Amino acid sequence: MSLVVQKFGGTSVGDAERIRAVADHVARTRRRGDDVVVVVSAMGKTTDDLLRLATDVSPVQPPRELDMLLTAGERVSMALFVMALSGQGVDAVSFTGSQAGIITDTAHGRAKIVEVRGDRLRDALAAGRVPVVAGFQGVSTDRDVTTLGRGGSDTTAVALAASLGAEVCEIYTDVSGVFSADPRIVPEARRLARVSFEEMLDIAASGGRVLALRSVEFARNHHVPLHVRSSFTWEPGTWVVEEDPSMEQAVVTAVTHDTSEAKVTVTGVPDEPGIAARLFRALADRHVNVDTIVQNVSVHGTTDISFTVPKDDLGPSLEVARALLPEIGAGEVLADDGIAKVSLVGAGMRTHPGVSATMFETLATHGINIEMISTSTIRLSCVVRADRVEEAVRALHEAFELSA
Amino acid sequence: MSLVVQKFGGTSVGDAERIRAVADHVARTRRRGDDVVVVVSAMGKTTDDLLRLATDVSPVQPPRELDMLLTAGERVSMALFVMALSGQGVDAVSFTGSQAGIITDTAHGRAKIVEVRGDRLRDALAAGRVPVVAGFQGVSTDRDVTTLGRGGSDTTAVALAASLGAEVCEIYTDVSGVFSADPRIVPEARRLARVSFEEMLDIAASGGRVLALRSVEFARNHHVPLHVRSSFTWEPGTWVVEEDPSMEQAVVTAVTHDTSEAKVTVTGVPDEPGIAARLFRALADRHVNVDTIVQNVSVHGTTDISFTVPKDDLGPSLEVARALLPEIGAGEVLADDGIAKVSLVGAGMRTHPGVSATMFETLATHGINIEMISTSTIRLSCVVRADRVEEAVRALHEAFELSA
Numbered sequence: 001m002s003l004v005v006q007k008f009g010g011t012s013v014g015d016a017e018r019i020r021a022v023a024d025h026v027a028r029t030r031r032r033g034d035d036v037v038v039v040v041s042a043m044g045k046t047t048d049d050l051l052r053l054a055t056d057v058s059p060v061q062p063p064r065e066l067d068m069l070l071t072a073g074e075r076v077s078m079a080l081f082v083m084a085l086s087g088q089g090v091d092a093v094s095f096t097g098s099q100a101g102i103i104t105d106t107a108h109g110r111a112k113i114v115e116v117r118g119d120r121l122r123d124a125l126a127a128g129r130v131p132v133v134a135g136f137q138g139v140s141t142d143r144d145v146t147t148l149g150r151g152g153s154d155t156t157a158v159a160l161a162a163s164l165g166a167e168v169c170e171i172y173t174d175v176s177g178v179f180s181a182d183p184r185i186v187p188e189a190r191r192l193a194r195v196s197f198e199e200m201l202d203i204a205a206s207g208g209r210v211l212a213l214r215s216v217e218f219a220r221n222h223h224v225p226l227h228v229r230s231s232f233t234w235e236p237g238t239w240v241v242e243e244d245p246s247m248e249q250a251v252v253t254a255v256t257h258d259t260s261e262a263k264v265t266v267t268g269v270p271d272e273p274g275i276a277a278r279l280f281r282a283l284a285d286r287h288v289n290v291d292t293i294v295q296n297v298s299v300h301g302t303t304d305i306s307f308t309v310p311k312d313d314l315g316p317s318l319e320v321a322r323a324l325l326p327e328i329g330a331g332e333v334l335a336d337d338g339i340a341k342v343s344l345v346g347a348g349m350r351t352h353p354g355v356s357a358t359m360f361e362t363l364a365t366h367g368i369n370i371e372m373i374s375t376s377t378i379r380l381s382c383v384v385r386a387d388r389v390e391e392a393v394r395a396l397h398e399a400f401e402l403s404a
Numbered sequence: 405m406s407l408v409v410q411k412f413g414g415t416s417v418g419d420a421e422r423i424r425a426v427a428d429h430v431a432r433t434r435r436r437g438d439d440v441v442v443v444v445s446a447m448g449k450t451t452d453d454l455l456r457l458a459t460d461v462s463p464v465q466p467p468r469e470l471d472m473l474l475t476a477g478e479r480v481s482m483a484l485f486v487m488a489l490s491g492q493g494v495d496a497v498s499f500t501g502s503q504a505g506i507i508t509d510t511a512h513g514r515a516k517i518v519e520v521r522g523d524r525l526r527d528a529l530a531a532g533r534v535p536v537v538a539g540f541q542g543v544s545t546d547r548d549v550t551t552l553g554r555g556g557s558d559t560t561a562v563a564l565a566a567s568l569g570a571e572v573c574e575i576y577t578d579v580s581g582v583f584s585a586d587p588r589i590v591p592e593a594r595r596l597a598r599v600s601f602e603e604m605l606d607i608a609a610s611g612g613r614v615l616a617l618r619s620v621e622f623a624r625n626h627h628v629p630l631h632v633r634s635s636f637t638w639e640p641g642t643w644v645v646e647e648d649p650s651m652e653q654a655v656v657t658a659v660t661h662d663t664s665e666a667k668v669t670v671t672g673v674p675d676e677p678g679i680a681a682r683l684f685r686a687l688a689d690r691h692v693n694v695d696t697i698v699q700n701v702s703v704h705g706t707t708d709i710s711f712t713v714p715k716d717d718l719g720p721s722l723e724v725a726r727a728l729l730p731e732i733g734a735g736e737v738l739a740d741d742g743i744a745k746v747s748l749v750g751a752g753m754r755t756h757p758g759v760s761a762t763m764f765e766t767l768a769t770h771g772i773n774i775e776m777i778s779t780s781t782i783r784l785s786c787v788v789r790a791d792r793v794e795e796a797v798r799a800l801h802e803a804f805e806l807s808a
């Protein structure tokens with residue numbers, strides 16, 4: 001008998017019928033003999049509805065109150081989930097983030113877990129009950145309710161799996177796993193049976209939306225195997241596990257793409273030490289999450305610096321950069337929100353230096369212009385025009401023979 | 405500067421616009437110089453919607469989980485309320501029942517408050533902030549979330565007013581006070597400027613729906629003046645206060661009616677000691693809330709016992725009574741859900757014995773048959789046919805000259 005953490009997202013518990021179907025699956029897991037801890041998100045679009053209500057009520061939304069508001073959603077779904085399990089004769093009990101002992105810092109809206117005190121969960125498990133825990137939420141060291149930010153329910157599930165020593169953390173969602181490319185763009189994309197934490201981190205960071213980056217990092221750091229799978233078909237999905245050095249690595253595992261970023265270019269930047277540092281420190285102070293950075297070679301003592309940021313951060317980024325222009329003696333600041341990023345991810349890229357050449361050739365063959373390039377040890381990303389990115393994904397998927 | 409507790413019910417915070425309007429009123433109270441503690445119910449029909457969702461999910465609804473589910477509603481409204489106050493520049497902060505220190509027993513769904521630890525509220529007030537507290541909820545001595553049952557938000561408001569030493573507890577609702585009769589039935593009914601706790605208890609117990617019985621009892625026991633008023637017109641409403649013995653009492657203050665009960669009759673009951681006791685003990689064991697009881701005179705050694713119960717309790721009542729028939733040697737059990745009760749309430753009735761005669765004569769003049777009669781020191785109730793009750797209310801309102 002082992003312990004399994006099962007996390008169900010918003011679409012998996014979107015209505016009464018879905019909750020019953022998912023509870024049925026938990027009941028089957030339980031009857032198979034495993035202990036189960038369930039983590040649930042808010043139902044369907046609940047969180048969006050609550051945010052809209054807040055906007056209707058007031059332009060001023062104190063972060064503490066916004067967290068109090070949003071955490072109502074998971075309370076509803078977890079209580080309903082326990083009722084559904086009870087209706088199937090499974091002894092279950094719900095816990096808020098606070099009751100489950102998820103202690104966070106005080107950064108409302110993006111709190112970090114500082115400790116998991118799972119006493120009440122352990123007691124419930126010892127009594128043969130299924131604990132159902134509200135995802136996305138915790139209680140701060142100031143005794144206030146906090147939320148964990150984007151992908152927070154996945155993080156809750158992984159943190160509980162780590163704390164309770166679960167054998168696996170199953171992340172149920174509305175897709176059947178992690179694919180070699182987005183199946184909506186590449187119909188012949190293959191479901192990956194197994195990826196390493198490192199690959200999954202780069203897939204998540206470069207546009208693969210199945211798992212939030214933060215929960216993958218947490219799983220890697222705490223050695224929690226993840227199993228990403230569908231709550232609609234229940235078929236086996238994708239395992240995210242430690243890299244196995246004895247196995248031969250695929251050179252390229254997946255093609256990912258991301259259309260959520262915009263590009264900012266500062267022209268005529270004096271080619272002097274410390275200028276870039278001042279710019280990116282100022283952006284960091286505004287909490288702008290800069291992704292790719294490219295600096296061209298210096299011509300006549302000045303250079304252009306381009307970087308990408310989430311589209312939501314474009315306004316503040318432009319403000320920061322423009323305010324710095326006089327101080328750093330640069331020319332002007334240009335914004336471009338018509339870009340997209342296409343990436344190759346694969347652990348085997350560490351030992352196969354020819355990948356970049358094939359990537360650039362493939363894009364060139366299709367007449368797709370590369371505007372920026374960035375690399376990590378197992379990822380290679382190109383910024384291209386947004387209206388060409390789907391073609392780029394299909395061409396690269398075919399060039400690297402990623403189909404089933 | 406004094407402290408005022410202001411409680412807003414579901415219709416008062418039914419949508420974003422209502423929340424802003426009500427927050428505006430709190431801001432005005434604050435600017436006038438008073439300290440304010442706000443208590444809110446769930447928005448509009450939220451609680452009904454959540455109950456429906458629970459029914460859709462499962463026939464089994466553990467009481468602990470039902471409480472967890474329902475308390476989500478007040479969390480939403482209190483967080484939105486603080487945002488609305490913040491939008492008007494009022495420094496406010498929300499508290500769940502647990503955070504406000506409302507400690508209850510463990511009777512989920514109908515928990516009783518055992519203690520109010522208002523430390524966080526007192527700290528917030530001392531810091532010049534407006535605490536906004538979730539009504540209807542507390543935390544049990546087992547650390548689980550509980551609800552206070554019907555009228556629970558009123559009880560929360562009164563308990564906080566008592567604990568914090570508020571000058572008044574203002575109960576805002578969608579009617580402008582307590583009336584001499586239901587204005588939908590008697591258009592010329594008069595708003596009562598002032599009633600005593602005792603009268604209000606009898607008005608609430610006999611069908612006046614403005615205040616829940618339990619919150620009035622709590623207010624009387626803790627000497628908390630109530631002011632029942634409208635959150636739509638903001639005009640002065642009805643004060644519920646200690647009886648002032650120096651004032652001359654109106655003989656009759658109000659005519660109330662109640663159509664929520666049914667009548668059960670057990671025929672041919674042997675006229676022996678202990679028979680009635682056995683019947684009503686069995687009903688109490690099933691938590692049936694028996695109201696009026698009438699036993700006719702004994703004829704040939706047997707008698708008929710009639711009693712009224714809430715219509716929701718009719719099924720269990722019939723079961724209990726029928727199961728007892730062989731044991732007590734009675735004839736049969738009859739049910740009648742076509743009844744209604746009309747009542748006169750007035751502190752002056754203690755010293756005016758002629759009221760009952762006038763009541764019976766008035767009903768007789770209108771050809772309305774009286775099926776059961778019950779009395780208390782300041783109330784006189786008659787059970788009549790349900791289809792005649794509105795006529796009875798109008799006739800009595802006129803006979804006792806209760807119009808403005």
